[in-house]
Amino acid sequence: xxxxxxxxIFDFLHMEAVKYMYDQCSNEKHSEDDATxxxxxxxxxxxxxxxxxxxxxxxxxxxxxxxxxxxxxxxxSAVYRKEVDNLRTNHQGFYVLHDNAFRFFTSMSRSKQxxxxxPKYLALPCGVVRGALANLGVxxxxxxxxxxxxxxxxxxxxxxx
Amino acid sequence: MAVSIAVIGKDNAxxxxxxxxxxxxxxxxxxxxxxxxxxxxxxxxxxxxPTDSRELYLGLLYASEEYKIFxxxxxxxxxxxxxxxxxxxxxxxxxxxxxxxxxxxxxxxAVCNPFYSPGDPLISKKFEASVGALVSGN
Numbered sequence: 483x484x485x486x487x488x489x490x491i492f493d494f495l496h497m498e499a500v501k502y503m504y505d506q507c508s509n510e511k512h513s514e515d516d517a518t519x520x521x522x523x524x525x526x527x528x529x530x531x532x533x534x535x536x537x538x539x540x541x542x543x544x545x546x547x548x549x550x551x552x553x554x555x556x557x558x559s560a561v562y563r564k565e566v567d568n569l570r571t572n573h574q575g576f577y578v579l580h581d582n583a584f585r586f587f588t589s590m591s592r593s594k595q596x597x598x599x600x601p602k603y604l605a606l607p608c609g610v611v612r613g614a615l616a617n618l619g620v621x622x623x624x625x626x627x628x629x630x631x632x633x634x635x636x637x638x639x640x641x642x643x
Numbered sequence: 644m645a646v647s648i649a650v651i652g653k654d655n656a657x658x659x660x661x662x663x664x665x666x667x668x669x670x671x672x673x674x675x676x677x678x679x680x681x682x683x684x685x686x687x688x689x690x691x692x693p694t695d696s697r698e699l700y701l702g703l704l705y706a707s708e709e710y711k712i713f714x715x716x717x718x719x720x721x722x723x724x725x726x727x728x729x730x731x732x733x734x735x736x737x738x739x740x741x742x743x744x745x746x747x748x749x750x751x752x753a754v755c756n757p758f759y760s761p762g763d764p765l766i767s768k769k770f771e772a773s774v775g776a777l778v779s780g781n
Contacts, residue, residue, distance in 0.1 A: 530761060531754055531755060531761070533718075533719060534717070534719050534721075534750075534751050534754045534761075535751045535754070535755065537717065537718035537719060538717070538747060538748070538751055540718060541696070541697040541698060541699070542686065542697040542698070542699060542716075542718065543697075543718060544688075544697070545688070617719045617761070618718055618719060619719070619720055
């Protein structure tokens with residue numbers, strides 16, 4: 483996969499954001515959970531604003547599945563330059579998004595060496611998904627999981643009122 | 644051209660309101676908020692016609708003796724309402740559509756301002772300038 487120079491800037495910025503947040507955990511006042519939730523919040527506001535802009539040209543969405551498909555296609559292409567590889571649902575408000583070559587992991591070694599570190603790089607992406615969906619009208623909880631690099635999956639659990 | 648332009652948020656709180664000078668502001672504010680019910684009705688999936696184009700522009704919501712009220716709802720549930728004089732026959736549907744489009748663009752640019760938190764009233768000179776350009780017709 484070739485990367486354009488402008489894409490790399492986002493990668494670097496994200497790397498630094500993650501590094502900065504987790505470096506602060508070294509003193510007692512901050513725990514790793516704080517860093518994760520801060521990054522998630524950054525992602526949330528990014529996704530929230532992004533949704534307003536990206537959905538400008540699209541038609542009104544039919545239903546929730548339509549919306550999730552939209553996030554898989556448009557939001558993913560805008561942020562990660564590719565689409566989600568596989569979207570699964572149980573049709574009861576639970577969705578799983580598989581990405582076989584997640585952008586932030588493509589430059590990491592494919593061995594087990596960094597597997598422990600990898601989830602740090604998923605906090606912000608989770609927030610982006612949650613923020614975009616929240617602005618488009620779906621309140622949800624997003625969690626991510628990684629078993630083998632560079633693949634990962636995002637689980638979206640929709641919160642019904 | 645337009646007599647009033649309103650931007651109304653997700654939870655139906657007014658974000659921005661512009662009224663042409665010399666008009667009855669209270670009445671126009673009332674009219675644009677009355678329009679919300681019709682917008683709600685138009686976009687609700689229950690009574691959507693199969694031929695519905697799912698366009699963001701909702702067309703003429705209703706016309707009174709004095710005014711015509713047009714509506715638009717973004718995918719993020721932000722409602723835009725434009726009110727024109729009923730006597731104004733020069734404005735065509737397509738022009739209204741273009742006005743909404745430009746208003747929507749101005750809104751999305753305003754949201755990208757890092758100092759604006761979504762859901763707050765829009766206080767932005769840039770946004771006001773775009774609305775000004777819109778209503779003066781250039």
